[in-house]
Amino acid sequence: MSGQLIIFWIVTLVTVLSAATVVFSKNLIYSAVALLFTLLGVAGLYVFLWADFIAVTQILIYVGGILVLIIFGIMLTHRITSVRLSHSSMQRGIGGAIVLMIFVGLTSMIFRAPWYRVAAVEPQETVRQIGRLLMVDYLLPFEVASVLLLAALMGAALLSRKVN
Amino acid sequence: MGNIQSISYFLPELMVIATVVVALIADLVYSDRNSYKVGYLVIAGLVVASFTLWLSLPEETTPIFLNTIVVDPFSRIFKFVFLLATFIVVLMSMNSDELKGVRTGEYYTLMAAMVLGMSLMASSVDLIMVYLSIEIVSIISFILAGYLRAQVRSNEAALKYVIYGAFSSGLMLYGLSLLYGLTGTTKLFQLSGSISSLGPGSNLTLTVSTILMLAGFGYKVAIVPFHFWTPDVYEGAPTPVTAYLSVAPKAAGFALLIRFFNTLFGTGQPLNSPVWQAMEGVPWQDILMVLAAVTMTVGNLVAIQQKNIKRLLAYSSIAHAGYILMGVPVLSQEGVYAIVFYIIVYLFMQLGAFSLAIVVSNRYGTEIIEEYSGIGWKSPYLGFFMAVFMFSLTGIPPTAGFIGKMYLFAALINGGSQFYWLAIIGVLNSVISLYYYMRVVKVMYFQGGREKDLYVPGGMSAAIVLAMAIPSIYFGVRWSFLADWVNSSLKFFIAGF
Numbered sequence: 001m002s003g004q005l006i007i008f009w010i011v012t013l014v015t016v017l018s019a020a021t022v023v024f025s026k027n028l029i030y031s032a033v034a035l036l037f038t039l040l041g042v043a044g045l046y047v048f049l050w051a052d053f054i055a056v057t058q059i060l061i062y063v064g065g066i067l068v069l070i071i072f073g074i075m076l077t078h079r080i081t082s083v084r085l086s087h088s089s090m091q092r093g094i095g096g097a098i099v100l101m102i103f104v105g106l107t108s109m110i111f112r113a114p115w116y117r118v119a120a121v122e123p124q125e126t127v128r129q130i131g132r133l134l135m136v137d138y139l140l141p142f143e144v145a146s147v148l149l150l151a152a153l154m155g156a157a158l159l160s161r162k163v164n
Numbered sequence: 165m166g167n168i169q170s171i172s173y174f175l176p177e178l179m180v181i182a183t184v185v186v187a188l189i190a191d192l193v194y195s196d197r198n199s200y201k202v203g204y205l206v207i208a209g210l211v212v213a214s215f216t217l218w219l220s221l222p223e224e225t226t227p228i229f230l231n232t233i234v235v236d237p238f239s240r241i242f243k244f245v246f247l248l249a250t251f252i253v254v255l256m257s258m259n260s261d262e263l264k265g266v267r268t269g270e271y272y273t274l275m276a277a278m279v280l281g282m283s284l285m286a287s288s289v290d291l292i293m294v295y296l297s298i299e300i301v302s303i304i305s306f307i308l309a310g311y312l313r314a315q316v317r318s319n320e321a322a323l324k325y326v327i328y329g330a331f332s333s334g335l336m337l338y339g340l341s342l343l344y345g346l347t348g349t350t351k352l353f354q355l356s357g358s359i360s361s362l363g364p365g366s367n368l369t370l371t372v373s374t375i376l377m378l379a380g381f382g383y384k385v386a387i388v389p390f391h392f393w394t395p396d397v398y399e400g401a402p403t404p405v406t407a408y409l410s411v412a413p414k415a416a417g418f419a420l421l422i423r424f425f426n427t428l429f430g431t432g433q434p435l436n437s438p439v440w441q442a443m444e445g446v447p448w449q450d451i452l453m454v455l456a457a458v459t460m461t462v463g464n465l466v467a468i469q470q471k472n473i474k475r476l477l478a479y480s481s482i483a484h485a486g487y488i489l490m491g492v493p494v495l496s497q498e499g500v501y502a503i504v505f506y507i508i509v510y511l512f513m514q515l516g517a518f519s520l521a522i523v524v525s526n527r528y529g530t531e532i533i534e535e536y537s538g539i540g541w542k543s544p545y546l547g548f549f550m551a552v553f554m555f556s557l558t559g560i561p562p563t564a565g566f567i568g569k570m571y572l573f574a575a576l577i578n579g580g581s582q583f584y585w586l587a588i589i590g591v592l593n594s595v596i597s598l599y600y601y602m603r604v605v606k607v608m609y610f611q612g613g614r615e616k617d618l619y620v621p622g623g624m625s626a627a628i629v630l631a632m633a634i635p636s637i638y639f640g641v642r643w644s645f646l647a648d649w650v651n652s653s654l655k656f657f658i659a660g661f
Contacts, residue, residue, distance in 0.1 A: 144297070151304050154274060155304075
């Protein structure tokens, strides 16, 4: 087993196990901290896909920004750490069976699908290509995203304003 | 077409964006008390955008912005629907007591921004653009649904909407990523070419992808397994917003659904030839047929038990989504034509019913159907027009709803014998819907006292109701004007009745 493969499996294990902790932990703080490792693991997977720019963005925005916000949100909310999160779900048996069926179905689909393959080329830095794509091929989505963000900003301002 | 040359084809949307920006700045200038004036600015902007749209006459499907979106007759007519619906709803909002006393500057600005999102939904031919346009419409819908922050049920509506929205977006993205994984492109036209050369090995993946994408599109048009958010959101949101959500984003969702699936899984020039075929192997037509049947049946059966007029209209809008969905798997211009005709007619009758519900709630302070008792005698104006809208929604001649349904059923019958069962279920559902629509009329006329205070709603509200009622009747008697306009706008050549 090559060194690369060993690192890949470590990254994958960290991602999946910490994601499971996020879901199953009864304590919100534990969940938030476990999310840190999930996001870092996903960034690692991006590195394996030669998506260096997205990997760095993932760490900067999700780990550096959003996760810190989440933790702030938890800590500033009154007594939220002592709230017992109930995970009791009804119909565990049937639910589990359906989830298992979906898992098996999707997995077999993934193995059977004739995926599009590109010939292996020497990976290059992606920043230049992304910039070009955003400014030429995907100019309209790039500009329209600003309208989306504007609307979201207005919504956030609206929700946080005092009710009169 | 390159980015610079595309701008001249994008003028109507640019006008909408300019409206958003101007409205946003004007909202800063006006004080809280005068924030409703932003509404007038938005109306002016919508009129300008409609005018520029009127001047653009695309002859055929022209891809612009390097194959990101297209301008074509199909998207043009849907853009008119969005502009008209937004125009009416802005007027309705100005005359709603629910929105008095809250700052409404952002409200109108967001509605203008939503027009942009819906226009892009109707014209997207790129997976990224499809996702982005759906998100614009969704996020603005969340904000509008929760606009009345002092009301618990409005907050609840927004929260439920966000959770369902995020979940269905996730499913849709997974479906889109499967498409990308099979073909390595995000452009719809290239996708359809690559898919047809993939061979039968890809059918399973394509079917899974279709179901996942339907979760996203179906959530926007509220078809049945993805409809659970509808009644709660429609009940909790401010009534003008409910009216808006039940018409405009639904129309946008159908525009996207029709274009996306027909281009992706159709062979033989979809939308541009009289009839086209479905690609072998992916049973998307069957999926849509079953969903249409289930959607209208569930919508109608659950509507029977509703006590709140907004919930009743919510379930009725689910049923109508089912009727409209019947036209999608027919794969003929006649089917698309029937859908567009029905959506225009549906716009008038649905917005009319909601504008009446707003007038009743302003005057009598109730949304409960049982408390509508005697309104038919107290205010013949409201009673008569409510009856008109209810008849039209049921599809009883001589109302526009009847003509719309007739076109849909005719398209199904002409489509071939595999659609007969769907047409029969559609007719049976119309009969079921008669019961609950007529119950509203019955309560208004045959229950409660008959005191006459002869209430006539004030200027603007009365005008909106009248402006919605006239087309609902007129297009039931003489619909050739509308039929010709739809026909020539779509550049289809369909023999009329």
